[in-house]
Amino acid sequence: MGQGSGGREWIAEKIVQLFDKSVLKPLRAGKVPLFEMLARTRDNVYIDQELQVIRLGSKKVKRRLNDVEEAKTFMRTVLVAAIIYEAIKHNKYPTIRDVFYDAKHTIPGTDIDTVNEQSESDSIIEDLEVMLGTSREEMGLQTDVKCKVVGLMRVRSGRDVIDCSRQGEGGAYTPPSNVDRLEFLDVNAEYVLVVEKDAVFNTLNMERYWEKNKCILVTAGGQPDRPARRLVKRLNEELGLPVYVLTDADPYGFYIYSVYRIGSITLSHESVRLACPKARFIGVTVSDIYEYKLPKNVIIKAKEADVKRARELKGYPWFQSPAWQRELDLFLERKEKAEIEALSSKSLGFLEDKYLPEKISSGHFII
Amino acid sequence: MGQGSGGREWIAEKIVQLFDKSVLKPLRAGKVPLFEMLARTRDNVYIDQELQVIRLGSKKVKRRLNDVEEAKTFMRTVLVAAIIYEAIKHNKYPTIRDVFYDAKHTIPGTDIDTVNEQSESDSIIEDLEVMLGTSREEMGLQTDVKCKVVGLMRVRSGRDVIDCSRQGEGGAYTPPSNVDRLEFLDVNAEYVLVVEKDAVFNTLNMERYWEKNKCILVTAGGQPDRPARRLVKRLNEELGLPVYVLTDADPYGFYIYSVYRIGSITLSHESVRLACPKARFIGVTVSDIYEYKLPKNVIIKAKEADVKRARELKGYPWFQSPAWQRELDLFLERKEKAEIEALSSKSLGFLEDKYLPEKISSGHFII
Known part of the structure; x- marks a missing residue:
């Protein structure tokens, strides 16, 4: 990877650790792979009086592979994390819309797409921000900058x-x-x-x-x-x-x-x-x-x-x-x-x- | 005025010349003050085949002081040109919206405003671009820049x-x-x-x-x-x-x-x-x-x-x-x-x- 990744090596490593913990380890132990993270929902938001900022509470959500509702989100998480990992590895700086298009596949043998709207991949990016303790900017993802x-x-x-x-x-x-x-x-x-x-x-x-x-x-x-x-x-x-x-x-x-x-x-x-x-x-x-x-x-x-x-x-x-x-x-x-x-x-x-x-x-x- | 005007002295001089020709000279000669310029209307637009650009044709419009329809536009032209002249003189770089607000007065003894909408002062700025042979950017007027x-x-x-x-x-x-x-x-x-x-x-x-x-x-x-x-x-x-x-x-x-x-x-x-x-x-x-x-x-x-x-x-x-x-x-x-x-x-x-x-x-x- 080397210097080319613009200081993003640690994020690539965190992605590997996350996959290890959430996917590989459970699989080896005969358990269900799952991602777990703080819920980004309105009911899990509070104002930190000391810092005077809005923060997430302690409520967690799970994305399990074996749950009909959650499996798609689980699969999307793997897909988007892999794209970000590859981007870091190859010194790429895709836009969040590139990530959406790169993640979009028709699942073979079905007419189901992995992602339909950008909001779906964006939401996964936000999940990853929470799980990896970083920001999409630090991951190298690009958006419009008006500043x-x-x-x-x-x-x-x-x-x-x-x-x-x-x-x-x-x-x-x-x-x-x-x-x-x-x-x-x-x-x-x-x-x-x-x-x-x-x-x-x-x-x-x-x-x-x-x-x-x-x-x-x-x-x-x-x-x-x-x-x-x-x-x-x-x-x-x-x-x-x-x-x-x-x-x-x-x-x-x-x-x-x-x-x-x-x-x-x-x-x-x-x-x-x-x-x-x-x-x-x-x-x-x-x-x-x-x-x-x-x-x-x-x-x-x-x-x-x-x-x-x-x-x-x-x-x-x-x-x-x-x-x-x-x-x-x-x-x-x-x-x-x-x-x-x-x-x-x-x-x-x-x-x-x-x-x-x-x-x-x-x-x-x-x- | 000096160096402070950011290379805009020539525009200030052109404004003086325009006023001299269109307002003062006619007044001294007992004639009607009027501004004359190329019409910026759809029917006065053609494609310059050589330059491959859209250009104004030769049709002209007049803004006369003694015409009920044109008097308001005449007055606005004087007002906006004076604001731009003052901006150059005092090394100011107002936005086109500032020009609108600075031009906006209620005419004493009436409830009529000199300008009601920004489109009215913007249109006068375009008239001045044509009459003075310059651009609002060269006049020092500011807008959003996304470039x-x-x-x-x-x-x-x-x-x-x-x-x-x-x-x-x-x-x-x-x-x-x-x-x-x-x-x-x-x-x-x-x-x-x-x-x-x-x-x-x-x-x-x-x-x-x-x-x-x-x-x-x-x-x-x-x-x-x-x-x-x-x-x-x-x-x-x-x-x-x-x-x-x-x-x-x-x-x-x-x-x-x-x-x-x-x-x-x-x-x-x-x-x-x-x-x-x-x-x-x-x-x-x-x-x-x-x-x-x-x-x-x-x-x-x-x-x-x-x-x-x-x-x-x-x-x-x-x-x-x-x-x-x-x-x-x-x-x-x-x-x-x-x-x-x-x-x-x-x-x-x-x-x-x-x-x-x-x-x-x-x-x-x-x-």
Whole structure:
């Protein structure tokens, strides 16, 4: 295997161990092969109060070879694990969709396919994340990466060192799926600003906000992908940099903030690796709409879906702070929202020249 | 204004000249101020046979101040041009949405807003592109940029030089909106491979396809943004690099190819700057599905929308080559499609180790 596998040897070894324990040993002993893992179900999810992340409980599920219901999942687990093992062995980095297609076979003598939908192989990949104690990114599996970074740090990645402050006029560095392989060097930033919107990130980057304000800018263009979340968490926890999240003043923006901070229930098994519980919300808050006296004609009437989502957020454990409850109550009372760019109605550059510096120097954040 | 405006002084001067000619001079002469420009309408679009791009015809439109219908557009033009002028003067790089919000005012004494929807200010920005002979990117206006690049070249951007072959393990360089400011250095690539899908780009990048095959990889994750199109065109025309486009074998993929090659009618005024008429389609072709004997269970039944789109493409002037007509006829006959990743059903790495090298060495492309 050697160096070619990009630091994935240990995962290949874990797959061998898993097969040994779950398949070979039972077979030799005349027992039924089975995979056992923590259940990734809603009823097996709890909030770790100390770490402030969503975690899996202790409920386990089994995939037995001799159970009619479980046999197909057992077979899929063997198939997908073998593909990942082969990928590591041959220094391949397939996409999760490649894995689906590579796993898809018609079982000889039947018209039954091993997998029908990508969700089936994806689910097995998540099982393997839990059983192997790793992530699909570390396994080398590829997905879309929307994350971009620019600012006062350098990162070592393989043989290269990328200077995130030398990306030219408005260019940026896009990290790989597996940001765990990045080594942070020469970090001269005082904080990390996570920007919901790609275009707003580009404005701040063109104006070298990160240089003037000694920070690192990150975006993932909306709903964050896993590399963006893992990167932000690492910057926060390994380097002690405060993380501030900037989104639109609407429940969808607040939800995006909560994904960075806590994660989503569907990815709860990854929450320990991805959630950044110390991430703070810098705005735009609902109160900002009125405190900064945004003109009436840039304020948008909330839709029914916004109101519904705000009511949901209000019940989430991680929105129980008095500050968040006030914000959500204010939203539900006024039923109005505003975008980050609405600040430009005050003047061009209001966001970067006034709003952000004011918020940061006053320490006016919500958590 | 000075150096701070990022090379945009000439645009500010052109705005002054435009105002002088269209507003001040007529006013001084007791005439009606008006803006005049080429019409960006469907009936004023033709295909330039020599350049093989969509162009605007000679039909002009006027925006007069004293016409009830046109006065609002006239006013908006003045407003948006003034915002862009101010942005250049103060070294600002607003998003097109910032421009919308900055332009939005309630006209005093009325309940009429200067602009109601972003499409209105966007349309004025397009008018200004035509009147000023520039692009919104050169004006410094920001949008989302999904484009990523990696491969055997370096680019100079402002004070920095970015080495696109030193982006680490699977990282990439994201160019700014205005790729015209990039200077290409040390290009050692033999071709440009444009990859429709971001995740497939990441696989090829992780496996250093660009190094093994001496090329430059570009993606824009689906429908290309303007920076991706402009970059690909520049690499093709300034450096003489062949451009190959890799998409799914379906009418949506073929359409994405056609956007790189020709452009879209709605952006016809930008086609001369953005279209890359020499871009060739490397695949996945409809014939590939059968020639490479993809297993039946990875071939997808076409939807009604696919069939409808294929029929449209068949009529487009830039799909009239015998090769494209054959492909579209085959699709319409079989009504089947396949994704790039379906090649992984042959074996992991089939795309990068066999399919692409075979296509490139055999010169088997469609145009």
